Amino acid sequence: MSFNLNQWFAENVSENTLFYYKGSVGTERVTKILEKIEAIMDEKKFPLRERKKILNIFIELVQNLYHHGERFEIDNTFKSYGCIIFNTVDHGVEIISANFIKIERLKVFTDYIDHTNSMGTKDLNALYRKVLSNKHFSDKGGGGLGIINMIRKSGNKLKYCSKRTEGDNFFLVLTVKI
Incomplete structure (x- = not known):
């Protein structure tokens, strides 16, 4: 069964949704x-x-969509395409961010999330300081601080899943509970 973006979106927007967006993610x-x-x-x-x-x-997630989102395969008029959903949940809120990602970037990204998720507060803070002082950036301009910051600020591990789409993209869903 092939991935259906509209169906995924409809399944994740509910009466607990405070805000949602799907479409092109540009500076405006x-x-x-x-x-x-x-x-x-x-x-x-x-x-x-x-x-x-x-x-x-939200700033970290929307910047991720802007900088790392891939073209939506069905409509290549979008430079980068993403979805964001803001829900209330028991004892807090959750933010769901989703975008298309090339298969070769997926493993690197999910491995980095797994690595940072596995760290305790002390190690996470040390990694934050190390990355902050490191002058190494990815080809898209990121240094890895966004993932670290989201875990530190939310106090929770990041959750993710991916769905294969047509072509060489996956649809990557990242959820942060606060």
């Missing part, structure tokens, strides 16, 4: 998404400390 869209999230948190009267965590993680 990034700004609009973040402004909308701030407005939702203001309207729902999220505590300031929680708002800061959520916004920080």
Whole structure:
């Protein structure tokens, strides 16, 4: 059975969804998404400390979509394509981010998540300082701080799954619970 983006999206948007978006992720869209999230948190009267965590993680996730999302195979008019869903869950919120990723990047990315997820607070903070002082960046401009930051800020491990699509892409779903 082939992957169906619209079906996946419909299955992940529910009555607990505060915000959702799917489509092209460019600089203007990034700004609009973040402004909308701030407005939702203001309207729902999220505590300031929680708002800061959520916004920080949203920034990381939306930047990931912008910098690392691949073209949507069905419609190549999008430079980079992504989905983001903001849900309320028991005792908090979750942010689901999803984008297409080339098969050769998938293993590197998921291995890095597994590695950082396996670390305790002390080791994670040491890795953060090491990466921060390291001047090595990927070809897309990232240094790996986003994943580390999301784990540190959320206090939770990142969850991910991937679905094979047509062509040489996978659909990668990353979930952060706060």
